[in-house]
Amino acid sequence: MTLEQIDKTRYRKHLNIVIVACIAALVVGSLGIARVLILALPSDSGSHFHWNLLGVVVSCIAIGFALKRVEHHPFMTEVVYVWRLKQALNQITRKLRKIKAAAEQGDVQAMHALQFNYAGSRQLWQLDDNTxxxxxxxxxxxxxxxxxxxYNVEADASRYQSEYLKQL
Structure with missing residues (x-):
């Protein structure tokens, strides 16, 4: 993954729209599915917890499929970029101790990974106003x-390769 400059206001606007749409879909979907199931298959005990739970699970799966289907739409560009950046940073964070130890030994790839981690974190925190x-x-x-x-190395975030993490 390479770091890209994105428009913060566009990202925030699109993220908020996606979040509101997902919440609305979850509420409407889960209540709608649960209501249909309760009407079709009423429970003698009066408890409909399992139908409500099934409505939430099915709605979450449907939202996941919908997001996967529209992830390549231009509207989702910034949101998907930040989502993937968070995944990449999380992969580095899980191996950060080993990466730092390798960097201390002069491993160039480890230094590139650390540079990517720091530059990506800086960008992410600025986008989310978490300074x-x-x-x-x-x-x-x-x-x-x-x-x-x-070690006379130029740490460069653009030279980071995620395959390096598999070697650790």
């Missing part, structure tokens, strides 16, 4: 810059 931990990120970036200078 509370930016100071910690700056410290980690400074440590990476020191390592890169020690």
């Amino acid at each position: 509370i931990t930016m100071d910690e990120l700056a410290i980690s970036q400074a440590q990476l810059d020191t390592l890169a200078e020690r």
Whole structure:
């Protein structure tokens, strides 16, 4: 994955629309399905928990299929990009201890992975207005810059390959 510049206002607007649409679909779908099932197959005990649960599960699956189907639509470009960026950063975070240890030993790919992690996190936090931990990120970036200078490496986020994580 490569980092891309995206329009923050367009991203926020589209994300909010997607969230509201998903919530509305979940409410209408789950209540509608549960109501139809309750009318078609009433329970003698008066408890309809299982039909309500089934309505929620079916609605969630339908929403997932719908999102998968429209993910390539231009409206979803920014939302899908951020979703994939979060997945990529999560993969790195799960192996962060090993990546940092490899970077300490001078592993160039590890330094690229760390640079991607820091640049992607910075972008993500700015898009979501979550700038509370930016100071910690700056410290980690400074440590990476020191390592890169020690090993005479130019850490480059664009050179990060997710296949590297499979080797760790």
